[in-house]
Amino acid sequence: MDFFRPTSLIDALKLKSAHPLALCINGGTDVMVELNFDRKRPETLLDLSAVTELNQWSQAGESIVLGAGVSYSRIQAELATELPGLAMASRTVGSLQIRNRGGVGGNLGSASPAGDAHPALLATGATVNVSSIGGNRSIDIHDFFIGPKKSALAPDELITSITIPKARGGQQYSKIGTRNAMVIAVCSFGLAIDATARTVGTGIGSAGPTPLRAADAEAFAASHLDWETGTAPSVELLKEFGALVSAASRPIDDIRGTAAYRRHTLAIISARSLKWAWKSTNEFRSM
Ligand SMILES: Cc1cc2nc3c(=O)[nH]c(=O)nc-3n(C[C@H](O)[C@H](O)[C@H](O)COP(=O)(O)OP(=O)(O)OC[C@H]3O[C@@H](n4cnc5c(N)ncnc54)[C@H](O)[C@@H]3O)c2cc1C
Numbered sequence: 001m002d003f004f005r006p007t008s009l010i011d012a013l014k015l016k017s018a019h020p021l022a023l024c025i026n027g028g029t030d031v032m033v034e035l036n037f038d039r040k041r042p043e044t045l046l047d048l049s050a051v052t053e054l055n056q057w058s059q060a061g062e063s064i065v066l067g068a069g070v071s072y073s074r075i076q077a078e079l080a081t082e083l084p085g086l087a088m089a090s091r092t093v094g095s096l097q098i099r100n101r102g103g104v105g106g107n108l109g110s111a112s113p114a115g116d117a118h119p120a121l122l123a124t125g126a127t128v129n130v131s132s133i134g135g136n137r138s139i140d141i142h143d144f145f146i147g148p149k150k151s152a153l154a155p156d157e158l159i160t161s162i163t164i165p166k167a168r169g170g171q172q173y174s175k176i177g178t179r180n181a182m183v184i185a186v187c188s189f190g191l192a193i194d195a196t197a198r199t200v201g202t203g204i205g206s207a208g209p210t211p212l213r214a215a216d217a218e219a220f221a222a223s224h225l226d227w228e229t230g231t232a233p234s235v236e237l238l239k240e241f242g243a244l245v246s247a248a249s250r251p252i253d254d255i256r257g258t259a260a261y262r263r264h265t266l267a268i269i270s271a272r273s274l275k276w277a278w279k280s281t282n283e284f285r286s287m
Pocket of ligand 1: 023024025026027028029030031032033048054068069092093094095098101102103104105106107108109110114115116117157158159160182183184185
């Protein structure tokens with residue numbers, strides 16, 4: 001097996017162009033599982049963990065540009081104010097050791113329907129920035145997931161960063177699992193309220209072939225929340241929102257849970273998320 005460890009993005013892109021079948025590895029928390037279980041036997045490994053450009057984040061006006069290799073631990077420690085939903089999701093990933101190694105670039109690279117970063121990115125309307133030696137392009141997160149564990153990334157492309165709008169309202173992330181750590185989501189839900197644009201964003205995890213958005217629930221909440229006075233949403237409103245989120249899911253029965261259980265819990269966690277996120281939207285407004 002050939003092993004390359006570039007330290008600059010340009011060298012990484014040149015290597016990926018020369019070896020399009022090279023398997024990228026960053027934190028290795030997905031890749032090493034594949035290798036250890038002999039599910040993948042790549043001829044070439046391209047280690048991106050030393051590429052400086054991928055390991056930093058920056059401010060860009062109203063957004064954060066998050067390098068693909070920034071770990072979950074750093075997101076929790078450094079970006080909880082700007083990206084509260086993603087920081088909450090990061091807190092639920094694996095264990096401390098996994099959060100120190102793994103990051104959003106790897107989560108997107110694996111494109112699992114259960115990836116914890118995905119609902120938070122969908123809810124905020126993030127953009128995935130990818131590059132090849134031929135140029136750069138930005139992919140709307142809503143177009144990124146094209147099938148189970150399949151993404152819009154081309155073989156010669158690398159994920160360089162993710163542009164995520166800074167919070168302009170309450171955000172939440174909830175995950176159903178058999179325990180509080182080291183668990184793949186039975187289902188999950190991310191929510192981001194934008195008090196300036198008066199919009200509500202959603203993301204559903206582990207309840208469909210890809211991470212999903214609940215577009216009808218978003219439109220319903222945006223048109224029924226009391227943006228003028230900030231009055232708490234009624235029980236009926238929360239219930240209808242939950243029902244619309246549940247209806248947008250496309251779950252299956254599997255080893256982690258039944259489709260019926262996923263639909264039921266999604267309705268509950270999404271209604272709670274809206275209630276809590278609305279409360280912090282009001283706190284946000286009064287700051
Ligand atoms: C014990 C354990 C617990 C876990 N718990 C969770 C959990 O709770 N929630 C969760 O979502 N995940 C979990 N995972 C999975 C994993 O930690 C995450 O998916 C993590 O985000 C992967 O990041 P990484 O940097 O380690 O990716 P890697 O393993 O390095 O890579 C993952 C995939 O992305 C590709 N890739 C990496 N970087 C790039 C790039 N810059 N451009 C293009 N492709 C790239 C790789 O080729 C590979 O296909 C767990 C894993 C383990 C082993």
